[in-house]
Amino acid sequence: MAESIDEEMPEEALPLQQDLTCPVCQGIFRDPVLLPCSHSFCRDCLQRSLDFNKKCPLCRVEFERGQDISNRALSDACETFLKHSTFRPNTKRPSEDTCNLHYKPLELYCEKDEEPVCVDCVSLHSTHRLFSLKDGAPMCKRELNFKVQIFEKKVELYKKTTLKLSNAVEYIKYQAGQAEKQIKVEFKRLHEALVTEEALRLKALAAEEEEKIAAIQELITSTNNNVTALNELIETIKNEMDNDDLPLLRNFQNLKRKAQWTNTDPALSYNSLLDMGKHVGALSFKIWKNMQAHVKYNPVVLNPNTASPWLSLNADLTAVKESSERLTVPDNPERFDPCVFVLGAEGYNSGKHRWDVVVGDNPKWIVGVCKSTVARKKKFTLSTNRGVWSIGLSKGEYTASTPERTVLQVEQRPERIRVKLNIDKGEVSFWDGGTAKHLVTFTHKFEDTMYPILGPGLNATPMTMAPGKIAVHTS
Incomplete structure (x- = not known):
């Protein structure tokens, strides 16, 4: 910290004193350093200024830490001046209400730096809006x-x-x-x-x-x-x-x-x-x-944690239907709400998979596969663009979930829908499980984990996951 001259100086020494005065602490330079912008400051004063920002306290030009160099010529001049002048060190200590740099009362508030400042700090905040403490x-x-x-x-x-x-x-x-x-x-x-x-x-x-x-x-x-x-x-x-x-x-x-x-x-x-x-x-x-x-084997069982609150699953998780009232279930991230869907418990990212869904005489249903990232907490239209590959029945019309809503020509109403998913080949196809007649095939490079998805519609007739055949092979 620089030392200040308290006694009156001869009039001819005042200009020299001003040249040797630090613009921050208003005292004679002590261990001065020079910035790239050519301004000099006490080393301690500059360090305190760096606590706020990396700008020159006078011209506000930015500089990097380490670019300041010792100003030896100025330091020697200050020492010579102090030796031939009557002075006494400034022994004042800042209080909580005093500026740490200038030891003057904090009477102003800087809106940009969000801190109180003294009147001598105005030059350091020349581009900032200053208010009284009251304001x-x-x-x-x-x-x-x-x-x-x-x-x-x-x-x-x-x-x-x-x-x-x-x-x-x-x-x-x-x-x-x-x-x-x-x-x-x-x-x-x-x-x-x-x-x-x-x-x-x-x-x-x-x-x-x-x-x-x-x-x-x-x-x-x-x-x-x-x-x-x-x-x-x-x-x-x-x-x-x-x-x-x-x-x-x-x-x-x-x-x-x-x-x-x-x-x-x-x-x-x-x-x-x-x-x-x-x-x-x-x-x-x-x-x-x-x-x-x-023993009953089901290729697909349902995940109740994904089921809409309006859906009810049976005890072994192989059938789903509309609930007569909204169920009290946690609003966990994987649960569909408000959409009325449920996912299979197991996801697939490779291999061939096949399962049958018994839709019976339900007037409205959705059967297919979807990405694990499909939307859960908002309404959306089923489409391949949304990460859903499915077919459905609504208002007597069978459709495929292409962006243009492809209408399927179905001669005989299927009571069982067969889904064949070939991840490696990039195909998912839908068949009439009773007559083995092909309905539609989607092609896509499946890079996400795929899950079976069901939407039974709001009707009381359950949709059921058909059991698979069990065969014992010995060798």
Whole structure:
């Protein structure tokens, strides 16, 4: 900081003093620096000025930090002047109401820099509008009051958002309860099917066990009868052998005829034992294969978090219809509102995919695919330009969602619409799922993730995602 001369100087020294005075602090230069615009300032004064902007305090020409250089000639002149002059350092310290640069009262307000200044700062703000503190304070209060109003509105908005978030928490709990209920229902059904399968297999095992044991028991009985008959024959022969020679010889031929045994020797037959391969071989696979009758596969299931509040989905997310009243659901970003649509739960960005939608006799519906970025919170016309490739029925007319609304010629009213999506080939085609008749094909380079989209219209008849076929392949 420069030092100021408080005592009166000789009249002839005043011009020199003015030349050696810093225009900012109004004191003799101390460690002066020179700017590219040729103006000089105390190094500390310039540093304070840089806190506001990077312009020369006098001519307001911009400069970069580091372009200022030490003005050694001016510094030497100031030191010489101070040595031969009577002075005392300025020991005043700025207060809160005093300018940090000039130590004078802050009496003005700069509208551009939005700060109070002293009268000596006027040269630093020559192009700015300056007001008295009395006039400047209301201006600042008006602006702050406007900010307060904005913040108060935000407080109200945040309170409403907090309520919505609390409702979302309750809805998540409701979803968890519904999911838990559905999981238990499905596992109970499958468990009952497994118990039934187990009972049938145990019954078949017991039946074969009983059959095989009965066959062997019959063979044991037959063998025991043969043993008895053989023992009787042996006793008869032994008794005859004890006779005299002549009676034995006379009866030999008859005795020889009696000593014949034509019965088959007892032995286990083929397949006498249990067929273990039939009962326990690859048992889990056989059970799984038989469980196909109890398992339903859907290529597409619906995402309830995207469904319009006017749509109601069934428990396993395979059917959608109009709700009799607007449902209380969170206003999450992915939900359609006000448009009455719902998306599939899975998106596709490669490969081939196919699914059928049962539209039945609904008088109005939309079936197709759309980009993940399709609009959710505003009404829009379905079109390929909007990222939707679909066909629909409305007022008895079938149309494709081209920008010009292409009318489709349909001879027989389809009750099932088949959608074939080939991402790699860039095609999505629509077919009559009952007659396999082609309706229309769109071509496009699909670079976004594509989702099935349904619009059942406002009618009570549900649209249903048809189950797919299950095939077991082994190798």
